[in-house]
Amino acid sequence: MAENKKDFDIFEVFVQETHLDSHIHVGSLVAASPDLAMQMARENFLRRDQAVNLWVVSRSQITATSYESPFFSREMDKTYREVSGYTENGRLWRMFKEKDMDIEEIVAHVREQSNPVAQEEEKPERRESR
Amino acid sequence: MKIEQASVAKSNPVYAEALVNWLYQLADDELVIGHRDSEWLGMCPDIEGDVAFSSIAQDEVGHANFYFTLLHELGEKDPDALAFSRPANSRRNALLLEHENHDWAYSVVRHMFYDLWDELRLKAFSDSSYFPLSRGAARMLREEYYHSLHMTTWFVQLGSAGGEAKEKMNAAIRKIWPDLGDLFYIDQEKMLLQFGIIQESSASMKEKWEEQIKGLVQKAGLTWPGPVPGVQMNGRLGEHSDDLKRLIETMGEVYTLDPAAKW
Amino acid sequence: MLTEEARFQAFMDRINRGEKIEATDWMPEEYRLLLIKLIHMHGVSEIMGAYPEKEWVPKAPTLKRKLAIMAKVQDEVGHGQLLLRVVEDLAAPLNKTREDLIEDIYKNKVKFHNVFHMEARSWADAGLIGWLVDGAAITIQASLLQSSYGPYARVLKRVCAEESFHMKHGESIILALATGTPEQRKMLQEALDYWWESLLFFFGPREITPAVDRMLYYRIRVLTNEELRQKYLDKYVPRIQSLGIKIPDPQLRFDREKNCWVYTDPDWDRFSRMVHFNEGPKSRERVEMRRQAHEDQRWVREALLRARKQAV
Numbered sequence: 001m002a003e004n005k006k007d008f009d010i011f012e013v014f015v016q017e018t019h020l021d022s023h024i025h026v027g028s029l030v031a032a033s034p035d036l037a038m039q040m041a042r043e044n045f046l047r048r049d050q051a052v053n054l055w056v057v058s059r060s061q062i063t064a065t066s067y068e069s070p071f072f073s074r075e076m077d078k079t080y081r082e083v084s085g086y087t088e089n090g091r092l093w094r095m096f097k098e099k100d101m102d103i104e105e106i107v108a109h110v111r112e113q114s115n116p117v118a119q120e121e122e123k124p125e126r127r128e129s130r
Numbered sequence: 131m132k133i134e135q136a137s138v139a140k141s142n143p144v145y146a147e148a149l150v151n152w153l154y155q156l157a158d159d160e161l162v163i164g165h166r167d168s169e170w171l172g173m174c175p176d177i178e179g180d181v182a183f184s185s186i187a188q189d190e191v192g193h194a195n196f197y198f199t200l201l202h203e204l205g206e207k208d209p210d211a212l213a214f215s216r217p218a219n220s221r222r223n224a225l226l227l228e229h230e231n232h233d234w235a236y237s238v239v240r241h242m243f244y245d246l247w248d249e250l251r252l253k254a255f256s257d258s259s260y261f262p263l264s265r266g267a268a269r270m271l272r273e274e275y276y277h278s279l280h281m282t283t284w285f286v287q288l289g290s291a292g293g294e295a296k297e298k299m300n301a302a303i304r305k306i307w308p309d310l311g312d313l314f315y316i317d318q319e320k321m322l323l324q325f326g327i328i329q330e331s332s333a334s335m336k337e338k339w340e341e342q343i344k345g346l347v348q349k350a351g352l353t354w355p356g357p358v359p360g361v362q363m364n365g366r367l368g369e370h371s372d373d374l375k376r377l378i379e380t381m382g383e384v385y386t387l388d389p390a391a392k393w
Numbered sequence: 394m395l396t397e398e399a400r401f402q403a404f405m406d407r408i409n410r411g412e413k414i415e416a417t418d419w420m421p422e423e424y425r426l427l428l429i430k431l432i433h434m435h436g437v438s439e440i441m442g443a444y445p446e447k448e449w450v451p452k453a454p455t456l457k458r459k460l461a462i463m464a465k466v467q468d469e470v471g472h473g474q475l476l477l478r479v480v481e482d483l484a485a486p487l488n489k490t491r492e493d494l495i496e497d498i499y500k501n502k503v504k505f506h507n508v509f510h511m512e513a514r515s516w517a518d519a520g521l522i523g524w525l526v527d528g529a530a531i532t533i534q535a536s537l538l539q540s541s542y543g544p545y546a547r548v549l550k551r552v553c554a555e556e557s558f559h560m561k562h563g564e565s566i567i568l569a570l571a572t573g574t575p576e577q578r579k580m581l582q583e584a585l586d587y588w589w590e591s592l593l594f595f596f597g598p599r600e601i602t603p604a605v606d607r608m609l610y611y612r613i614r615v616l617t618n619e620e621l622r623q624k625y626l627d628k629y630v631p632r633i634q635s636l637g638i639k640i641p642d643p644q645l646r647f648d649r650e651k652n653c654w655v656y657t658d659p660d661w662d663r664f665s666r667m668v669h670f671n672e673g674p675k676s677r678e679r680v681e682m683r684r685q686a687h688e689d690q691r692w693v694r695e696a697l698l699r700a701r702k703q704a705v
Binding site: 165168169171172173175176177178180181184185187191192194195198209210213214233234288290291292293294298380381383384385387388391392393 | 440444447451453455457460463464467471473477491516566570573574576683685689692693695697699700703
Binding site for chain 1: 492
């Protein structure tokens with residue numbers, strides 16, 4: 001059947017903006033070959049935006065969920081998986097005269113340690129006193 | 131000898147003259163091919179390709195703008211005046227680039243021929259004695275990567291498709307061949323080499339170009355028309371066809387309404 | 394199994410809840426056809442809309458303007474690409490492809506906006522298109538960001554982001570002319586005189602046509618033609634007047650009692666014929682250009698398909 005096809009293939013385009021981002025779908029285009037799809041994608045989707053990597057995937061290779069099925073349903077309480085399920089901790093910590101700590105605080109702290117200058121600049125007490 | 135600034139280059143009139151002369155050849159090539167490319171806007175084989183080709187056109191005009199700016203720093207008129215108001219006989223572009231676009235095959239072949247030459251030429255001054263030029267070469271070479279990739283893809287796919295496409299591609303090569311001569315001609319070449327403004331001779335670059343093109347012609351299953359002819363008319367010395375005169379007239383239509391006005 | 398009626402009701406419930414519909418979802422045939430009609434015309438207008446400005450690409454009067462107008466026209470073609478992709482997915486069940494959608498232009502099976510049938514006679518016209526025609530298009534597109542059809546709304550997000558550059562580009566040309574020589578200001582005034590009526594027409598008739606009514610029902614669109622035209626006048630009339638150029642409509646004023654702009658009607662009949670029968674000053678020429686682009690390069694597309702087959 002493909003032999004008689006008179007039209008170009010549809011390619012879905014995925015862009016990775018920086019090394020710390022995943023590839024994100026930005027749209028689709030038609031092209032005769034993956035090579036050309038790639039070259040067209042650069043200008044059709046990245047005329048202004050930065051990127052470090054680009055995928056083009058023939059649409060026929062994609063398996064997707066339906067928008068209408070209950071595929072993503074989570075009906076019962078699943079907050080035990082989430083931060084919001086642990087609000088009690090804050091109250092308990094206060095009993096021990098400690099405050100609740102979140103992961104951002106540790107990430108920020110680790111970053112400060114590796115950069116003494118940043119530590120100086122980012123001390124929260126000083127920012128408040130300004 | 132390394133020259134950092136235009137003011138230093140200007141203090142050596144012989145050096146400055148050779149440099150200015152060379153920059154005109156580069157700027158005019160880029161402006162004219164960029165202008166021709168832009169005529170494909172809205173006319174390309176498919177919508178996606180239209181968008182892609184326009185970026186190439188913009189890159190070329192952008193490169194012209196870069197060279198005109200260097201010229202202005204060296205005491206020539208402002209970039210717009212240089213681009214829009216010089217008569218045909220003072221333009222230094224290669225003849226091939228000024229011709230009308232004809233069909234897609236002609237445009238693809240011409241562009242690929244030019245891109246590969248331009249890449250060699252950029253490499254020849256990527257270590258130029260004139261710093262502003264070598265710095266620009268490095269940046270332009272990075273943009274040329276996509277141009278060469280894109281145009282060689284077209285060239286090889288259309289050639290290897292056989293049938294009507296192959297015929298049209300071969301016809302385009304034959305049509306272009308007699309116009310190639312002055313593309314490889316560098317005015318005041320001896321001086322440019324002597325001053326280290328460029329570091330490779332046109333003869334050596336031309337040899338590499340022939341080798342690359344021969345490989346691509348073969349890969350695309352097309353026909354090599356034989357030795358590249360010598361210079362007939364020489365665009366580098368201001369000899370041009372009526373195509374260029376019309377191009378300049380069109381390009382300057384609004385500018386010349388009032389060159390003193392701000393547009 | 395849902396009955397047809399229940400399925401339709403479930404669909405309308407989704408629309409009324411403000412949910413987005415996707416290409417692979419079930420949708421009423423009427424919804425699909427309305428979308429195809431609207432987005433096909435939108436996409437084709439972008440592609441045909443490239444031509445009036447394309448005519449000024451070779452003549453742009455400075456290197457910066459040359460680069461900018463090339464980039465702007467390129468964006469228009471790019472928007473056409475994005476929109477046609479949306480239509481192609483909608484029209485796939487009807488066995489229509491890109492080839493068909495483009496051919497429809499020169500087979501007179503799809504219309505495009507009245508403004509792109511008009512002549513771009515001067516550099517000021519090119520600037521005015523960039524400022525006021527794009528301004529009108531932006532007004533409409535901004536309202537369509539709320540469309541119930543997800544793929545359309547998503548594409549318009551990208552389109553609107555790029556239009557922000559078009560706004561600046563158009564304004565920049567106009568401001569240069571407005572602050573320029575008397576001759577340049579005259580060019581600008583002549584451009585406005587020529588374009589004003591077609592800008593008013595651009596938003597469509599005052600009354601709500603049956604097709605628009607159905608689009609509002611399905612939340613494909615959320616505002617009427619007249620609401621959009623009023624919003625456009627709100628934003629643009631004061632700016633035009635601030636430049637000291639005259640809007641060629643002596644009736645134009647803001648009626649505080651009715652809280653709306655009063656304006657002289659454009660020649661609805663003339664512009665409508667232009668759009669329906671390609672009778673505008675440049676309609677035939679530009680449709681012919683599109684035909685040429687597509688037909689003269691057909692050998693290229695066919696060659697690429699052959700090359701692909703050989704590579705397999």
